[in-house]
Amino acid sequence: METDVLVIGGSAGGILAALSAKKTYKDKKVTVVRMGERVMVPCGIPYIFGTLKDTSKNVIPDAMLTNAGIDLIIDEVLSIDRENKKVNAKKSGEISYKKLILATGSLPIVPTFIPGHDLENVFTIKKDEEYLKFVQQKINEAQDVVVIGGGFIGVEMAEQVQLLGKNVTIIEVADKLLWQAFDPEYSDMAEATLKEHGITIKTNTKVTKLIGDTKVKEVELHTGERIKADVVILAMGVKPNTKLAEAAGIKLNERGAITVDEYMRTNDPDIFAVGDCAEKKCFFTRKNVPILLASTAANEAKIAGVNVFQLRLVRENKGTISAFSTKIYNTAFAAAGLTETQAKAEGFDIVIGEFSTMDKHPGTLPNAKSVKIKLIFSRYSGVILGAQIAGGENVGEMINILSLAIQKGTTASELNTFQVATHPLLTSSPVSYPINSAALDAMSKI
Amino acid sequence: METDVLVIGGSAGGILAALSAKKTYKDKKVTVVRMGERVMVPCGIPYIFGTLKDTSKNVIPDAMLTNAGIDLIIDEVLSIDRENKKVNAKKSGEISYKKLILATGSLPIVPTFIPGHDLENVFTIKKDEEYLKFVQQKINEAQDVVVIGGGFIGVEMAEQVQLLGKNVTIIEVADKLLWQAFDPEYSDMAEATLKEHGITIKTNTKVTKLIGDTKVKEVELHTGERIKADVVILAMGVKPNTKLAEAAGIKLNERGAITVDEYMRTNDPDIFAVGDCAEKKCFFTRKNVPILLASTAANEAKIAGVNVFQLRLVRENKGTISAFSTKIYNTAFAAAGLTETQAKAEGFDIVIGEFSTMDKHPGTLPNAKSVKIKLIFSRYSGVILGAQIAGGENVGEMINILSLAIQKGTTASELNTFQVATHPLLTSSPVSYPINSAALDAMSKI
Numbered sequence: 067m068e069t070d071v072l073v074i075g076g077s078a079g080g081i082l083a084a085l086s087a088k089k090t091y092k093d094k095k096v097t098v099v100r101m102g103e104r105v106m107v108p109c110g111i112p113y114i115f116g117t118l119k120d121t122s123k124n125v126i127p128d129a130m131l132t133n134a135g136i137d138l139i140i141d142e143v144l145s146i147d148r149e150n151k152k153v154n155a156k157k158s159g160e161i162s163y164k165k166l167i168l169a170t171g172s173l174p175i176v177p178t179f180i181p182g183h184d185l186e187n188v189f190t191i192k193k194d195e196e197y198l199k200f201v202q203q204k205i206n207e208a209q210d211v212v213v214i215g216g217g218f219i220g221v222e223m224a225e226q227v228q229l230l231g232k233n234v235t236i237i238e239v240a241d242k243l244l245w246q247a248f249d250p251e252y253s254d255m256a257e258a259t260l261k262e263h264g265i266t267i268k269t270n271t272k273v274t275k276l277i278g279d280t281k282v283k284e285v286e287l288h289t290g291e292r293i294k295a296d297v298v299i300l301a302m303g304v305k306p307n308t309k310l311a312e313a314a315g316i317k318l319n320e321r322g323a324i325t326v327d328e329y330m331r332t333n334d335p336d337i338f339a340v341g342d343c344a345e346k347k348c349f350f351t352r353k354n355v356p357i358l359l360a361s362t363a364a365n366e367a368k369i370a371g372v373n374v375f376q377l378r379l380v381r382e383n384k385g386t387i388s389a390f391s392t393k394i395y396n397t398a399f400a401a402a403g404l405t406e407t408q409a410k411a412e413g414f415d416i417v418i419g420e421f422s423t424m425d426k427h428p429g430t431l432p433n434a435k436s437v438k439i440k441l442i443f444s445r446y447s448g449v450i451l452g453a454q455i456a457g458g459e460n461v462g463e464m465i466n467i468l469s470l471a472i473q474k475g476t477t478a479s480e481l482n483t484f485q486v487a488t489h490p491l492l493t494s495s496p497v498s499y500p501i502n503s504a505a506l507d508a509m510s511k512i
Numbered sequence: 513m514e515t516d517v518l519v520i521g522g523s524a525g526g527i528l529a530a531l532s533a534k535k536t537y538k539d540k541k542v543t544v545v546r547m548g549e550r551v552m553v554p555c556g557i558p559y560i561f562g563t564l565k566d567t568s569k570n571v572i573p574d575a576m577l578t579n580a581g582i583d584l585i586i587d588e589v590l591s592i593d594r595e596n597k598k599v600n601a602k603k604s605g606e607i608s609y610k611k612l613i614l615a616t617g618s619l620p621i622v623p624t625f626i627p628g629h630d631l632e633n634v635f636t637i638k639k640d641e642e643y644l645k646f647v648q649q650k651i652n653e654a655q656d657v658v659v660i661g662g663g664f665i666g667v668e669m670a671e672q673v674q675l676l677g678k679n680v681t682i683i684e685v686a687d688k689l690l691w692q693a694f695d696p697e698y699s700d701m702a703e704a705t706l707k708e709h710g711i712t713i714k715t716n717t718k719v720t721k722l723i724g725d726t727k728v729k730e731v732e733l734h735t736g737e738r739i740k741a742d743v744v745i746l747a748m749g750v751k752p753n754t755k756l757a758e759a760a761g762i763k764l765n766e767r768g769a770i771t772v773d774e775y776m777r778t779n780d781p782d783i784f785a786v787g788d789c790a791e792k793k794c795f796f797t798r799k800n801v802p803i804l805l806a807s808t809a810a811n812e813a814k815i816a817g818v819n820v821f822q823l824r825l826v827r828e829n830k831g832t833i834s835a836f837s838t839k840i841y842n843t844a845f846a847a848a849g850l851t852e853t854q855a856k857a858e859g860f861d862i863v864i865g866e867f868s869t870m871d872k873h874p875g876t877l878p879n880a881k882s883v884k885i886k887l888i889f890s891r892y893s894g895v896i897l898g899a900q901i902a903g904g905e906n907v908g909e910m911i912n913i914l915s916l917a918i919q920k921g922t923t924a925s926e927l928n929t930f931q932v933a934t935h936p937l938l939t940s941s942p943v944s945y946p947i948n949s950a951a952l953d954a955m956s957k958i
Contacts (some may be wrong), residue, residue, distance in 0.1 A: 081943050107874045110936045123876035128942065154812045224817055277561045361931040364942040368929045368952070379925055389933035400933055428553045430569035462938025463909035470913055473930050474920045481824055482918050483814045485807040487835035492908025496810040497527050497572065504812070510535045 067161045068385045069097035069375055072141050072153065074310070075169030076100025077108055078361040079341025081126065084136045085169045086371020094164075094375070097137040098120040099155060109360055112219065114198060115205060118389050121195050122353035146314035148334055165336050168311055169367065172304035172342035172358055177214075188298045188493030189497060191219055201297075208296035209233060212285045214273055216243035218392055220301035221256065225394055227299075228265050231458050235266040235293055237273055237285070246357075246392050247401040249440065259394045304358055306343045317344050319354055320402030328383045330370040338374060340366040349385035349472070350404055350451065351412055361389040361469070389469040391462045396435070400465035401450030403472045406442055415445045419478065419508025422479060427488070427495035437461065439500040441468070441481070443508050448477035456498070460493065467501060478512065513607045515543035517820055518599065520544025520589050520756070523639060525787025525809040527572065529613045529719035530582045532817020540821070543583040545601060546926055555806055558665065561648060564671030565883060566642050590923050592760035594780055595885050609819045614757055614770060614815065617759055618750035618788035618804055622661075623829050628722030634744040637665055647743075655679060656743035658731045660719055662689035664838055666747035667681040667702065671840055673745075681712040681739055683731070692803075693836050693847040695886065698900050705840045715906055752789045764784030765791050765800055774829045777814040786812040795831035795918070796850055796897060797858055807835040807915070835915040837908045842881070846911035849898030849918045852888055863923065865954025873934070873941035883907065885946040887914070887927070889954050894923040895915045901946070906939065913947060924958065 070091075073084045076098050088096045106114075112125040118124055122438050125247045128227060131138050141155040153160035174190035188200045189209075195510035205211060213224045216238030228234045236243065240254035242258075257267055276298060300386030304329055305322040306509040308316075317325045317333040322331055323346065332339050339345075341363035348355045348439045369382045391400035421439040426434040443450055453468035455461045482505035488496040516744055522544050534542045552560075554647035555618075556570040566568055577584050587601040598608035620636035623629050626724045629939075633654075635647045651657060657669045662684030674680045684687065688699035691755065703713055718734040722744060730738045752769040754762075763771040763779040770778055770785040778785050785791075787809035794801045815828040837846035855862045865887040872880040883903030889896055899905045917927060927952035934942040 078941075078943050085943075086952065089952055090728075092956075107936065107941065109942075110933065111878075112701055113727055113877065113936050118874070118876060119811055124874050126874075126941075160611045178838055206916065223537050249797065273677050360942040361933050362630050364934075364945065364948070365929050365931045368948065372925075372928075374954075382929065388932050389931045390936050391933040391935040393935065393937045398935075399940055400930075400938075402933060428564070428570050428572075430564060431556075431559065432563070436821050459938055462910045462933070462935055463906045466932045466939075467909065467916055469932055470811070470920075470922070470930050473926075474916075474922065476916070476920065479818075480919075482818075483828065484916050485833050485835045485848075486912045487807050487837040487848060487908070488555065488810075489839065489844075489908055490553065490559050491839045491938040492837050492844055493554065493912075495524075495572075496555075496574065496806040497524050497531075501812065502810070502814065506532065506535055509818075510538075 067158055069095045069137065069161060070094035070164045071167065072161060073167045073169055076102070076105050076172055077169065077171055078360055079367045081130060081173065082364055082367035083169055083340050083371045085134055086368045088136050090133050090372050091375055095137065095138060096222045098131055099111065099139040099141050099143055100160070101142050102195060103140060104195055106195055108193055108197065110221035111191055111193065111198065112226050115223070116203060116229035123196050130496065141308060146310060148314055148337070150265055151336060160295035165338070167370050167374065168337065168339040168343055169192060169341045170307045170310060170343045173307045174300065175303045175305055176300065177302055180273055180276060182278065182282065185276050185282040186280050187282045187296060189298065190300045200214060204297050206230065207234070210294040210296045211299065212237065212295040213299045213301055215301035215303065216269065217301060217303065218244065218390070221260065221394060222379045222392060223299050223301060224260065224265050227335070228263055233270065235259070237267045237271050237287070239272055243267065243268050243269065247405070248399070248454055249406045252399065252456055255397070255456050256399055257317050257393055259397050261296050261369045263395055290402035306342050311339065311343070311360040321354060321356055329347060329373045329377060330366050330383060338370040340370045347385040349387045352385060355386065357386045357388050359386065359388060359390055362386040374507065384473065385487045387469060387472050389465065391465055393459070397456055398459055398461040399456050400461050401454045402465055402492065403456065404442060404452070405452055408453050414451060416451065417443045417445045417511050419443065419504040419506070421500050421507055423494050423503070424478055425460055425494055425499040425502060427490050431490060437500055439504045441476050441504045443510060445512060448479060448512065449475050464500070478505045478508045482509055513604055515607060516585065517542040517612045517613065518542035518607060518609035519544045519613045519615055520599070520691065521617055522551050522651045523615065523617055524806055525617065525813045527576060527863055528810055528813035529615055529817045530577060532646065532814045533820050534580050534582050534833065536818050541583065544577055545585040545587050545607065548641060549586060550641055552641055554639055557637055557639065557644065558668035558672050561651060561669070561676035568594050569581065569643050572600050573839045578742060589756060590757060593741045594760055594783070597782060611784070613788045613816050614783065614785040614789055614818065616753045616756060619753045620747065621749045621751055621946050623748055626719055626722060628728065629723065631722055631724045632726050633728045633742065634722055634746065636746045637669065649713055651678070656740040657743045657745065658683065658739055659745045659747055660740040661747035661749065662715065663692060663747060664690065665835070667706065668745060668838060669745050669838060670706065670711050674709055679858050681714065683717050683733070684715045685718055687716050688755055689713065689715065691798060692842055693834065693851070694845065694900055695852045698902055701843070701902050702827055702845055703770050705843050706771040706796035706799065709841055750788065754789050757785065767800060767802055769795040775823060776812050776829060786816045793831040795833045798831060798913065798939055801832065803832045803834050805832070805834060805836055805860070809828060816882065833915060833918050836909065841906070843902055844907040846907050847900045848911055848915045849887060849896070851898055851900065855888050855897050860897060863889045863891045863957050864895065864953045865889065865950040867946050867953055869944040869946060871906055873936050874895055877908040877936060883946055885950045887954060888938040889924050891958060894925060895921050896924070896927065896957065910946070924951045924954045928955055
């Protein structure tokens with residue numbers, strides 16, 4: 067079998083790389099090879115449990131690829147032969163390529179240092195539909211569920227499992243949940259929301275052991291306390307899935323991610339890597355960072371797709387800005403760029419702008435909700451470095467105004483006076499629009 | 513009485529000018545003088561009728577000003593004495609100022625050329641609370657309501673009055689509703705939504721006469737047709753309220769708006785003008801345009817406030833980008849910048865990018881709604897000139913990503929690859945994020 071562009075991996079990164087390549091090079095044959103019969107919407111996985119209640123409702127339709135004229139193969143790639151520019155697949159045999167894009171994603175971290183991590187009913191959150199169906203069944207049968215790890219996946223899983231009426235505990239080793247994306251005051255809001263709904267949160271807490279005969283029964287903490295657990299969910303982060311690349315001699319960095327340049331090219335000029343398997347650099351510091359987010363993967367996939375045959379744009383991948391959003395019960399939380407804590411740790415002299423108001427105007431309108439925003443600026447240049455918002459659902463797009471602002475090097479003064487569309491039923495008032503007002507707050511301190 | 517900064521007018525423009533001035537020049541005395549006891553949220557006015565049902569729920573709280581240390585006077589300014597830098601107010605007498613900011617707003621256009629325009633139960637939409645209470649009472653008593661003018665105020669009023677169970681007709685002289693902000697396909701969507709809810713729409717239609725003895729009874733069209741009307745709402749646009757400025761010899765432009773420079777200064781170096789009473793220039797063409805929107809007023813007010821004693825930033829007011837949003841029943845509509853029609857009329861060589869998808873992911877999630885987007889780019893530079901979106905409520909903030917993009921001269925390529933936060937419950941999928949995808953569509957045509 068022959069193709070012009072071969073993409074290995076069919077999740078967000080692989081799909082977007084293929085779509086961008088096909089849209090840019092219309093006469094080229096673009097092929098995606100992936101392992102699963104169906105692809106789970108990755109960020110939708112927690113919502114299978116309490117909201118969708120069926121993995122079938124969380125599928126990325128293949129029509130997205132096939133309608134665009136992309137070939138799709140369900141198969142497992144066993145090895146890459148770089149010299150002859152072909153891969154060997156389990157069922158299809160040899161597939162030769164002109165350009166290869168690796169989008170092999172990530173795998174959940176399993177804490178092998180915790181005794182009992184391999185007991186029954188101890189699960190990670192994999193992207194595999196059959197596995198998720200099994201986890202769902204076990205969660206439905208459980209009464210006590212312990213989530214280890216208070217990052218996004220942990221928090222979202224905890225909320226969804228609690229919605230099923232289960233007794234849920236989150237255990238986090240750091241002093242706050244969601245500490246990678248938010249400053250303490252926002253983490254506190256998230257924790258308060260979870261606690262209001264009966265979820266137990268134990269921060270500054272280590273798990274020392276999972277206890278049970280064949281099935282897990284209890285979680286032992288460093289304090290000696292034991293918590294009852296019918297199911298344990300390990301949400302301790304993910305690591306790049308790079309076995310295939312490594313075996314083919316493609317260079318990895320010190321974190322085990324595939325080393326890439328600004329066009330997502332690996333050390334092999336015909337092989338690109340995008341998404342969770344590829345190296346991430348921080349937008350602000352250019353340091354390698356372990357930030358694996360859909361926003362970053364999507365950006366990289368599009369860059370690889372557009373530049374796969376010919377460089378079309380200069381210095382494309384400017385690094386991850388860690389743009390992120392979630393919803394915990396009725397409150398949406400979103401962040402982009404550096405937190406105050408991170409900016410200070412990196413040595414930035416910063417100015418903070420803060421504001422809170424209602425997300426509709428007048429605030430007496432049905433479903434109006436309070437919205438709270440924090441912007442972080444470089445004092446010297448006035449340029450925005452980071453943003454955090456908590457409020458109603460429109461926070462999900464409001465953060466993207468700030469994502470763009472960060473990527474375009476926007477100043478506090480520009481953010482204070484930029485024109486925004488406002489409407490009573492859709493946004494805060496023009497008189498107290500959160501971004502404008504928080505920017506003014508910062509300006510008054512510069 | 514003496515003040516450092518006197519602001520005439522207490523609606524959005526006046527409030528924001530005062531707040532920005534006070535926040536920037538903390539030791540200066542800032543005073544707002546306005547006529548009404550209470551200020552209506554201007555964009556909230558249509559929602560008094562069908563949603564809030566009480567003008568008391570549509571009030572901008574004075575605490576916004578007083579908490580910021582701004583003085584508030586309820587009074588009518590009768591004249592401005594520029595030579596002695598003071599104004600004469602009805603109750604307060606003389607108030608002297610160092611800097612004066614005019615935020616006198618606009619007045620609804622009354623079509624004096626239509627016979628019967630002065631009959632009882634023929635109303636404009638003024639910002640006066642007592643007047644609005646009276647209109648509300650008459651609408652509540654009515655069965656047949658005719659709205660003349662199919663711009664935003666007309667459409668929003670029609671929707672709200674229909675929600676009360678009234679029989680509503682919109683009459684528009686142009687061939688589409690909302691033609692100033694949207695291209696025909698978006699206007700058609702809005703019209704279809706209104707029609708689905710039983711509103712009658714007559715475009716390409718002129719009103720020749722309002723008929724009745726003392727009270728209006730019928731509306732006569734140019735076709736000879738007569739429509740029953742217990743209440744007629746005139747929503748034919750607004751004009752700058754500049755009587756006070758004109759009497760003081762402040763220069764007006766050919767449209768009757770107060771001429772201002774890029775810092776919102778009039779021809780008097782100590783007098784600024786902001787909002788609907790001030791001249792508007794188009795961001796793209798620098799032509800004078802009659803666009804009176806909250807987004808523009810807010811921008812101008814902040815510029816005047818910050819620069820009122822000392823210029824602090826270079827070439828501030830870059831002109832209006834006409835950022836706008838509304839919600840018609842369950843569909844939100846938003847636009848910013850030039851429409852395709854306008855861009856072509858101005859002589860731009862353009863490329864269009866379009867896309868539609870679901871506004872949550874997977875699309876099987878509760879309340880997921882389809883979202884449709886159109887982006888207009890300059891072919892030569894690739895820079896974005898305009899955007900239109902229709903979809904769920906998150907469209908209200910999504911348009912502001914594009915508002916910022918327009919103001920920062922962002923290209924299709926940048927909009928294709930900029931990183932966005934996505935979340936199943938809050939946004940479209942990262943694989944088909946509307947702005948990224950529509951930008952790619954445009955790039956494939958450049």
